[in-house]
Amino acid sequence: MILAYHRINPWYKDALTVDPEMFEKHIKYLLEKGFKPVSLYQYVEELNQRNKNFCISFDDGFADNFLFAFPIIKKYKLRPIIFLTAHFIGTEKLPKNYVDRKKDRYLRWKEVHEMLHSNIDFGSHTLTHPDLTTLDRKDAWNEILESKKFIQKNIGRKIDFFCYPYGKQNEKIREMVKNAGYRGAVITNLKGKIDLYSLPRIGIYGHNSFLIFKLKLWRAKVFGK
Numbered sequence: 001m002i003l004a005y006h007r008i009n010p011w012y013k014d015a016l017t018v019d020p021e022m023f024e025k026h027i028k029y030l031l032e033k034g035f036k037p038v039s040l041y042q043y044v045e046e047l048n049q050r051n052k053n054f055c056i057s058f059d060d061g062f063a064d065n066f067l068f069a070f071p072i073i074k075k076y077k078l079r080p081i082i083f084l085t086a087h088f089i090g091t092e093k094l095p096k097n098y099v100d101r102k103k104d105r106y107l108r109w110k111e112v113h114e115m116l117h118s119n120i121d122f123g124s125h126t127l128t129h130p131d132l133t134t135l136d137r138k139d140a141w142n143e144i145l146e147s148k149k150f151i152q153k154n155i156g157r158k159i160d161f162f163c164y165p166y167g168k169q170n171e172k173i174r175e176m177v178k179n180a181g182y183r184g185a186v187i188t189n190l191k192g193k194i195d196l197y198s199l200p201r202i203g204i205y206g207h208n209s210f211l212i213f214k215l216k217l218w219r220a221k222v223f224g225k
C-alpha cells in the first residue's frame with residue numbers, strides 16, 4: 001500500500017496536517033504489524049505484494065516534510081517519495097489558505113538535495129498544481145513533461161513517478177504521463193482498476209483518528225486499494 005501524506009508539523013490541526021507524533025505512531029504500527037517498508041521503485045516491482053509492502057508518499061513539497069518528517073524517516077530508515085510541485089520549490093510562494101512565510105513555505109532545493117542524499121526519492125506533481133483535466137492538450141503536456149525535466153535538472157537524477165494534482169486524471173492524461181517517460185503514477189482513493197499509471201494510495205488526513213488509520217489499512221489490505 002502507498003500512504004499519502006501532505007504536511008507533518010505540530011502547528012496546525014487541519015485536513016492536510018498530521019502531527020509528527022501521530023506520524024511516528026503510524027510508522028511504528030506498520031512495522032510492528034509486519035508490513036515491509038519499500039521505495040516506490042520496489043513497490044511497483046512487487047505489485048503482487050502490495051498488500052504487504054508499504055511506501056510513504058508526500059504531496060506538494062512542503063518545508064515541514066524536511067523539518068518534521070525527515071528525522072522520523074531517518075530514524076526508521078524508510079525510503080519515501082516526495083512529489084514536488086516543481087515551480088513552487090525554492091520560491092517564496094505560499095500554498096492556498098496558508099499565510100505564514102516561515103511555517104508554510106515550500107522546500108528549498110538544498111533541503112531537497114540533503115534528503116536525496118539520505119535515500120529519499122522525488123517525483124513530479126506538475127509545475128504549478130493545476131487540475132490537468134481542465135487544460136488543453138498542449139498545456140497539460142507542458143505541466144507533465146517540463147516538470148520532469150525541471151526537477152531532473154535541479155537534482156541531477158531521473159524522475160520516474162508522477163502524482164496527479166487533486167487526483168484528477170483521465171485516459172488522455174494517463175497516456176501523456178506514460179509518453180513523457182514516467183514509469184508510474186499515483187492516485188488517492190482510486191475508483192477504477194489498478195495499473196502502473198493508476199497506482200492506488202490511501203489518503204491520510206489530519207482529522208483521521210488512529211482508529212480510522214487502522215481501518216484504512218485494513219480496507220487496503222482486504223481490497224487492495
Ligand SMILES: [Zn+2]
Pocket residue numbers: 059060125129165166
Ligand atoms: Zn497536491
